[in-house]
Structure formats: structure tokens, C-alpha cells
Amino acid sequence: MEIDVTVIGAALAVGIGALATGYAQAHIGSAAVAALVEKKELLVAMIVLVAIPETMVILGFVIAYLILQ
Amino acid sequence: MIVPMKRVRIAALHHEAEQVISILSGLGVFHVSSPEKDPVFMFEPTDVGFISKDTADTLAQAESLIASISTALNSLPSPMRGQPTHATPKGGWIAAEQRERIQQMVDEISETARNLERGMVELKEVRVYRDVFMEFSGLIEVVASSTDVDLVGVAFPKEGARGLEELEVVLEKATGGVYSMFRSKNEGQIQVALMVIPITMWDTVSQKVFAGKIHPIHLPQRYSKSTFASTLAALLERDRELSLTVNRLEASLAQMSGERRLILEAARKGLIGETAPLHAQEKLIHSDRVFWISGWAPERDAEKIAIELESVIGPSALIYASRPEVEQWEHAPVKLSNPRWARPFERIVDLYAPPVYGSVDPTVFLAITFPLFFGLIMGDVGHAALLALVGWGVSRIPDGGSLARDAAAIIYRLAGTAALFGLVFGEFWGEFAKHTELYTPLFDRKHGAGSMLAVVLFIGFFHVAMGAFLGLVNAARRKNWREGLEKMADIMMLVCLFWLGWQVSEGLVTSAAIWAMVIVFAVKVAAGWSVKSALEAPRLVSNILSYTRLMALGLAAIAMGDLANDFLRSGMASGVAAGVAFHALNFVIGVVGPVIQSVRLHYVEFFSQFFEPAMVRYRPLADPAKT
Structure with missing residues (x-):
């Protein structure tokens, strides 16, 4: 059976990025909720902080796209 | 501005x-x-x-009344649907007799709220005893009629239920196994157990089991009657009485909320306005x-x-x-003043922080680029139509005030750009429009993802460069030439990056572009003369790459929309239901995601180039009668 290595590479680029993003967001999110309980005005800063790790999976997605081209 | x-x-x-x-x-x-x-x-x-002594006394009394009103307002239940929630002070200064009336209202609310709290605490307690008595009725009756054994109750919080197992170990040792334990099957927050112990062993058990952290529970004297039946009857009667009392007090508070919330909110606003000049005198x-x-x-x-x-x-x-x-x-305190079309977006800037005095106010730029980014990600006429409907709903919120008005204005703007890009991409609830062959899209972002990537990277270059330019303007206004030189180097570096990127896409990289980049980098490091300056240079690259999310999120939404349409095309009832559910989910994700990502691109990538938050917001001293 012939395996296309580029497909595996693309899957790894998105998959590892997604796992890393999930790990980071889980930790940031739980800390953010704890902080928000004490200081509600941090809401926007917390939303931004939670969104920051998404860069990893988005860049992974872009790399996957470039690999598959 | x-x-x-x-x-x-x-x-x-x-x-x-x-x-x-x-x-x-x-x-x-x-x-x-x-x-x-x-x-x-x-x-x-x-x-x-x-501030004279009389004025100081007036101030102290007013502050005390403000605190009491705030506590009373917190005790009141939320306003009922349709009840107005915002009050405006009328008539300015609050006369002495009005203050007395307000104090009476506050006292009545506080008294009712206190009674309600006491009633709820006792009701909870009574129900625990009632449930235990009903669950163990047979056991309690038998033990009550016996002179050889005694009944002891223990209670643990549900999460501390392991304590019962440890208690059994201690009891086993103390009684030599001559005991019985009955655990309650109650689903409440408290784990209750009753233990039957020979009366002759009571002293030993008291010393060895209940001398430490574990204490037996006793039925309070007021519920304890001569027989099991009369005790249970007393508990049931008290439960009924307390339920009625709690319901009556809750209804009373709800009525007070309807009648007095507006008056108290107006009084609090009036008093705060009234104390402001006195606070000014303190300064x-x-x-x-x-x-x-x-x-x-x-x-x-x-x-x-x-x-x-x-x-x-x-x-x-x-x-x-x-x-x-x-x-x-x-x-210096900061007050923003922008053209009417951009004014709603002041709220998005303000959520982060107002810009420091003397710097550039980014509201006008944000009013253009925020809807642009949102529309580029969403890019779907169907989603845009539904979003516009949401905007209409927001604008119709009763007593929504300026917040609802601004939110609706922003939502309409977002829906407009999403519809515009939806027409460009030919998307209506996913790729639905393309399959109808009624409309030829101007640009197919799904199959032209490479071009889309180039477009969003160009937008990233432009947006980050605009931020760096605003940073240059800020530095020039402050006459900070070193910072200005650094910002200029940032702009030049972005130009060099664009040049290099262009050459890479053409498959030809010249040494001139590389040298230009090295020279600009050296200028930036020399201007900043710090490790931070050196580290900031690669950050520009990551900032630009971050804009690829404008493409990535849109493609993800198309994939979800296609899946939903495949379900719909199946024609089966379950397929149609799944398709509609997927479209609904895609719409929610399609709104929340682009808003968060657009906010992030502005706060992190754009603002980091120039924005400095203000320390003080403009809050003028004002007569409460005029505000």
C-alpha cells in the first residue's frame, strides 16, 4: 500500500497544533475564569488571552495547506 | 480623535x-x-x-445612605421581564423628608431580605431532619421504644462521604463490632447516617469516636417531641409554615422590586451626584x-x-x-470625539482602554478594519441576513439605552461587510449558492485558497504597517526621535519583508533585499539599543502571519456549511434535522469566532505597534439635576 507522506505531514501540522492549542487554552481558560471571579473588568483581556494560542493551530492549518499544494 | x-x-x-x-x-x-x-x-x-464640620457630616450621612441603598438594591430580585431597569435622577437635590422616606424603604427591604434569609436557612435545616425522619421512620420508632440501645446521627458534606468509612473503622474498634450503621439514600448535599449503639457502650463511643473532629447531630429542642409521630408531625408542620413564609417574603420582595427599584436607583444616582461637589471640596x-x-x-x-x-x-x-x-x-483625562459613523466603535477601543492623551485615537481605523476582517471571515449572505436580524433584535431591547443602540449599529455594519464578501465569494449558507448555478462568484475562496492566503497576508502587512505608522506619529507628537527612528525602522522592515516575500513567491531572492533587511534591522537595534528591540523584529513576522486566521476560519466555516448541506440533500427527515442543526452551530461559531479573532487582531497585532493606554478618563464634575 502506498502512503502519501505529505498527507501525514499535513495531518501532523494541524493535529499537533490543535493539541498544543487545546492544552494552552485549557490552562489559560481555567486561570481566566478564576481571575474573572475576582475582577470582572478583565473579561476582554481574558478573551484575548484565550484566543492567543489559536495562532498555533491556525498556522498549522496554513502549513498543512502549503504542504498539500 | x-x-x-x-x-x-x-x-x-x-x-x-x-x-x-x-x-x-x-x-x-x-x-x-x-x-x-x-x-x-x-x-x-x-x-x-x-470642608466644614457640617458639610463633612452631610457627606458622611449621604455616603451611608448610598451604601444602604446599594445593599437594599442587591437584596431585591432581578427586575421582571418588561420592567425598566435604568433610572435617571429627577429634580436634582434630594430633600430631607425624601431621604427619610428612602431610608424607610431601605429599612423595610433589608428587614424583609433578612427574614427571608433566616426562613430559607431554617427551611433547609427542617427538610434535612424531615427527610431523615421519614427515611428511617421504622428504625427511629423501634429504637425510641427500646431501653437497651441508643440512636446517634452523624452528617458529612457529600464530598466528605469518605469520612463515614473512616468512622466505621473507629466504631468497629470501639464497640468490638456491636453496632449498626444506616446510611441515608438522600440525594442532597449532606450525607446523613444513623448508628444504633448499645447504651452500655455509650461512654466508650463518646470518648473514642466523638472526642475528635466528628460530632453527633441532635434534633434541635424546638422540634423534639415526646413520640416519633409527634416529632415528625411537628417537622412537617414547620416545613409547611416556613414554605408559606418564604413564598410570602419572596413575593413581597418581588413587589418591592417592581415598586421601589427605580426610586432607589434614582435616589442613589442623585445622592452620588450630590456628594460629587463635596468630594471636590475635599480636593x-x-x-x-x-x-x-x-x-x-x-x-x-x-x-x-x-x-x-x-x-x-x-x-x-x-x-x-x-x-x-x-x-x-x-x-490628562481622555475624552474621545469621533464622527457619528465611527462612534459606536469607541466602545471596542474603550473595552481595551482609552488611548493616552496626545496620542492617535484608533477608533476611526478600527471602525473600518474591524467590520472588514469580520466580513472577510464570515463572507456568507445567509449568515449576514440572520446576523442583521439579530442586530434588529438588539436595537429593539426595551431600555437597552445607548449600549444596545451602539451594539446594533456595530452588528449591522458587520452584517453588511459579511453580505458584501458573501456576494464576492458566492456563499449562501455554505456553498449552497454555487450548487444552484444561478450565480457565479467573483472569487472562490475554497478552491482559490492560495490567492486568499496572499490577500490576507497583504492585509496583515498593511494593517501592521499602519500601526507602525501611527506609532511614528505618536513618537513625533511626543518629539521622541529615538522611538520615531525605531518605528521608521519597523516600517522599513515591513517593506523589506514584503519585498522578500514577493521575491520568494517569484522564486528569485536577490542579495539586495537581504542586505536591505540586515541594514534596517541594525538601524532598529541601534535606535532602541536594547535586547527588546532585537527581539521585536521577528515579532513583526509573526504578527503578519497571524492574519492568516482571516483565511483559515473562513475555510473552516465553509467545510462545516458543506457538511450541513450534504445532510440537507440526503432528503431524509433525520438528515434535514442534522443539516439545520449544523447550520445553526456553524452560524453561532461563525459569529463568535470572527468577533474574537477580529478583536484579537486589533488588540494584539495592531495596537501593539502604537497604542498606550490612558491613566485617566474624563469625568467632569456635574450637577445631578443636569446629568
């Missing part, structure tokens, strides 16, 4: 203090700053705060005969203050207004 401010200093004689504060409150444009020795007035200060600096106060006012209003004070007080009032020096900018 940020409204230009003037630093205003006012000095007058002692007996004119209250009049001056009253005039300033009436004008409603003077922002009082913290007391400090002012170099303009050369009087020698003796003290801060210019006066004075010598033996003269007082002075410092603050800020919009440039066009500063003259108004001078004219009004001179006409009322006369020549004994000294007024000195000046434009702030660069060093004072960070202490």
Missing part, C-alpha cells in the same frame, strides 16, 4: 469655595484632579481639603485665606469657566488655563 484639553487652575478666597464648586458643577465640564502643590500659584499651602488646597483647585477642561470650554467665574465671583477669582506639556499628557 482625543478632545484637546486645557489644564485649569482656579484660586479664590475661602468664603467663595462653595460658590466656585457650585459654578463648576453647574457648567459640567471641569474634571477635578488630585490635590497637589501647584507651581502656578505661589501661596504656601497649609492643608488639603476644605481643595488652601492657605490661611486662599484656596485653589486644579483640574482639566476641554479647550473650547475652558474659556467658558473663566467667563462664568469672573462674572459671578468677580476679580478675586484667579483662573489660569494652559495647554498641557508633553510630560503632563499621561495625567
Whole structure:
């Protein structure tokens, strides 16, 4: 059976990025909720902080796209 | 833009203090700053705060009433649907008899809320005993009629249920296994167990089991009757009584909420406005005969203050207004004033922080790029139509005030750009439009993802470069040439990056582009002369790459939409239901995701190039009757 290595590479680029993003967001999110309980005005800063790790999976997605081209 | 401010200093004689504060409150444009020795007035200060004992008492009473009203308002249940939630003070100053009436209202609410709390606590307690008595009725009756054994109850919080297992181990040792334990099957927060122990062993059990952290529970004296049946009857009767009392008190509080919430909110606002001038008096600096106060006012209003004070007080009032020096900018209060079309977006800037005085206000830029980014990600006519409907719903929120109006204006703008890009991409609830062959899209972003990537990277270059340019403007306004040079190097570096990127896409990289990049990097490091400057250079690249999310999120939404449409095309009832559910989910994700990502691109990538948050917001002293 012939395996296309580029497909595996693309899957790894998105998959590892997604796992890393999930790990980071889980930790940031739980800390953010704890902080928000004490200081509600941090809401926007917390939303931004939670969104920051998404860069990893988005860049992974872009790399996957470039690999598959 | 940020409204230009003037630093205003006012000095007058002692007996004119209250009049001056009253005039300033009436004008409603003077922002009082913290007391400090002012170099303009050369009087020698003796003290801060210019407030008589009577005024201090008035202030203390008002503050106490404000605190009581706040507590009472917190005790009231949320307003019922349709009830107005915002109050505006009417009539300004609150007369003494009105204060008494307000105090009576507050006392009644507090008393009712206290009784309700007490009733709920007792009701909870009674229900625990009632449930235990009903669950173990047979056991309690048997033990009550026996003279050989005794019954002991223990209670643990549900999460501490392991304590019961440890208790059994201790009991086993203490009684030699002569005991019985019955655990409650109750689903509540408390794990209850009853233990039957021979009376002869009671002393041993007391010493070995209940001497430490575990204590037996006893039925309170007030429920304890002579027989099991009469005790259970007493508990049931008390449960009924308390339920009625709690319901009555809750209804009473709900009624009070409807009748008094608006009055109390208006009174609180009025009192806060009333105390503001007194707080201002606390910020006066004075010598033996003269007082002075410092603050800020919009440039066009500063003259108004001078004219009004001179006409009322006369020549004994000294007024000195000046434009702030660069060093004072960070202490100047900030008030934004933008064209009407951009004004709703001040709220998005304000959520982060207002910009520091003297810098560029990014609201106008954000009012253009925020909807642009959102539309580029969503890019679907169907989603846009539904979003516009949501915007209409937001605009119709009763008593939503300016927040609902601004939110609706922003949502309409987002829906507009999403519809525009939806037409360009030919998307209507996913790729539905393409399959109908009624419409030929101008650009297919799904199959032209490479071109889309180039477009969003170009947008990233442009947006980050615009941020760097605004940083250059800020540096020039502050006459900070070193920072200006650094920002200029950032812009040049972005140009070099664009040049290099272009050459890479053409498959030809020239040494000239690489050298240009090296030289600009050296200039940036030299200008900043710090490790931070060196580290910031690669950050520009990551900032630009971050804009690829504009493409990635859109493609993800198309994939979800396609899946939903495949379900719909199956024609089966379950397929149609799944398709509709997927479209609904895609719409929610399609709104929340682009909003968060657009906010992030502005706050992180764009603002980091130039934005400095302000320390002080403009809050003028104002007469409550006029606000």
C-alpha cells in the first residue's frame, strides 16, 4: 500500500497544533475564569488571552495547506 | 480623535469655595484632579481639603445612605421581564423628608431580605431532619421504644462521604463490632447516617469516636417531641409554615422590586451626584485665606469657566488655563470625539482602554478594519441576513439605552461587510449558492485558497504597517526621535519583508533585499539599543502571519456549511434535522469566532505597534439635576 507522506505531514501540522492549542487554552481558560471571579473588568483581556494560542493551530492549518499544494 | 484639553487652575478666597464648586458643577465640564502643590500659584499651602464640620457630616450621612441603598438594591430580585431597569435622577437635590422616606424603604427591604434569609436557612435545616425522619421512620420508632440501645446521627458534606468509612473503622474498634450503621439514600448535599449503639457502650463511643473532629447531630429542642409521630408531625408542620413564609417574603420582595427599584436607583444616582461637589471640596488646597483647585477642561470650554467665574465671583477669582506639556499628557483625562459613523466603535477601543492623551485615537481605523476582517471571515449572505436580524433584535431591547443602540449599529455594519464578501465569494449558507448555478462568484475562496492566503497576508502587512505608522506619529507628537527612528525602522522592515516575500513567491531572492533587511534591522537595534528591540523584529513576522486566521476560519466555516448541506440533500427527515442543526452551530461559531479573532487582531497585532493606554478618563464634575 502506498502512503502519501505529505498527507501525514499535513495531518501532523494541524493535529499537533490543535493539541498544543487545546492544552494552552485549557490552562489559560481555567486561570481566566478564576481571575474573572475576582475582577470582572478583565473579561476582554481574558478573551484575548484565550484566543492567543489559536495562532498555533491556525498556522498549522496554513502549513498543512502549503504542504498539500 | 482625543478632545484637546486645557489644564485649569482656579484660586479664590475661602468664603467663595462653595460658590466656585457650585459654578463648576453647574457648567459640567471641569474634571477635578488630585490635590497637589501647584507651581502656578505661589501661596504656601497649609492643608488639603476644605470642608466644614457640617458639610463633612452631610457627606458622611449621604455616603451611608448610598451604601444602604446599594445593599437594599442587591437584596431585591432581578427586575421582571418588561420592567425598566435604568433610572435617571429627577429634580436634582434630594430633600430631607425624601431621604427619610428612602431610608424607610431601605429599612423595610433589608428587614424583609433578612427574614427571608433566616426562613430559607431554617427551611433547609427542617427538610434535612424531615427527610431523615421519614427515611428511617421504622428504625427511629423501634429504637425510641427500646431501653437497651441508643440512636446517634452523624452528617458529612457529600464530598466528605469518605469520612463515614473512616468512622466505621473507629466504631468497629470501639464497640468490638456491636453496632449498626444506616446510611441515608438522600440525594442532597449532606450525607446523613444513623448508628444504633448499645447504651452500655455509650461512654466508650463518646470518648473514642466523638472526642475528635466528628460530632453527633441532635434534633434541635424546638422540634423534639415526646413520640416519633409527634416529632415528625411537628417537622412537617414547620416545613409547611416556613414554605408559606418564604413564598410570602419572596413575593413581597418581588413587589418591592417592581415598586421601589427605580426610586432607589434614582435616589442613589442623585445622592452620588450630590456628594460629587463635596468630594471636590475635599480636593481643595488652601492657605490661611486662599484656596485653589486644579483640574482639566476641554479647550473650547475652558474659556467658558473663566467667563462664568469672573462674572459671578468677580476679580478675586484667579483662573489660569494652559495647554498641557508633553510630560503632563499621561495625567490628562481622555475624552474621545469621533464622527457619528465611527462612534459606536469607541466602545471596542474603550473595552481595551482609552488611548493616552496626545496620542492617535484608533477608533476611526478600527471602525473600518474591524467590520472588514469580520466580513472577510464570515463572507456568507445567509449568515449576514440572520446576523442583521439579530442586530434588529438588539436595537429593539426595551431600555437597552445607548449600549444596545451602539451594539446594533456595530452588528449591522458587520452584517453588511459579511453580505458584501458573501456576494464576492458566492456563499449562501455554505456553498449552497454555487450548487444552484444561478450565480457565479467573483472569487472562490475554497478552491482559490492560495490567492486568499496572499490577500490576507497583504492585509496583515498593511494593517501592521499602519500601526507602525501611527506609532511614528505618536513618537513625533511626543518629539521622541529615538522611538520615531525605531518605528521608521519597523516600517522599513515591513517593506523589506514584503519585498522578500514577493521575491520568494517569484522564486528569485536577490542579495539586495537581504542586505536591505540586515541594514534596517541594525538601524532598529541601534535606535532602541536594547535586547527588546532585537527581539521585536521577528515579532513583526509573526504578527503578519497571524492574519492568516482571516483565511483559515473562513475555510473552516465553509467545510462545516458543506457538511450541513450534504445532510440537507440526503432528503431524509433525520438528515434535514442534522443539516439545520449544523447550520445553526456553524452560524453561532461563525459569529463568535470572527468577533474574537477580529478583536484579537486589533488588540494584539495592531495596537501593539502604537497604542498606550490612558491613566485617566474624563469625568467632569456635574450637577445631578443636569446629568
